[in-house]
Amino acid sequence: MKIGVKVMPRKEVLDTQGRAVESTLRQNGKQLNACQVGRYVVLDLPGEDEAKAMASAKDMAEFVLHNPLIETYELERL
Amino acid sequence: MKIGVKVMPRKEVLDTQGRAVESTLRQNGKQLNACQVGRYVVLDLPGEDEAKAMASAKDMAEFVLHNPLIETYELERL
Incomplete structure (x- = not known):
């Protein structure tokens, strides 16, 4: 069973990749309000x-896939 | 309007991040068949x-967010 884990930077943290992409897009005439990269x-x-797979994915996400200080994660079944 | 762009490595390409995560998880006793990181x-x-935003997101994804040689992308409305 495939489970997707979306890991995004927290709002309070400076998202340097997001800023870089945002400014590149703006400099090339694209219109956007904001951009985050995770x-x-x-x-x-x-x-x-499914319940077992989700529990196992949550365990892996908390163990190694995200850094809780600077990131949040969401799981979805694929 | 928020649009999510999921960029994943193509199957034919060596996904070094995915391999690293996979082996770390395995070494720590987690059971998994495979893992890709995008x-x-x-x-x-x-x-x-929505149609306009999707078209604009597609344009940005093709312009700068993904490298078609090694990656594929999917759009989703958030």
């Missing part, structure tokens, strides 16, 4: 039990 | 017209 991790987990 | 960009675009 990571997306696709986990392919064994088994077909 | 980027997630949230674009906050002016206007409320």
Whole structure:
């Protein structure tokens, strides 16, 4: 079962990648209000039990996929 | 209007980040079949017209957010 983990920088943290992309887009005449850049991790987990896979993905996300000081994460079933 | 752009490495390309995460998780006793790591960009675009915002996000994704040689992207409305 595939689970997606979306990891985004917290609002309070300076998102340097987002700023860079935003200014590049603006300099090239694109119109946008804001832009954030984060990571997306696709986990392919064994088994077909959704609750179990979600619990396992949450465990991995908290263990190594995100840094809680500067990032938040969301899980979604794919 | 917020549009999410999910940029993932193509299957044929060696996903070094994904491999690293996969082996770290395995070494720590987590069970998984595979893992891919990509980027997630949230674009906050002016206007409320969804079709227009999607077209504009597609334009930005093709222009600067993804490298078509090694990555594919998907758009989603947030």
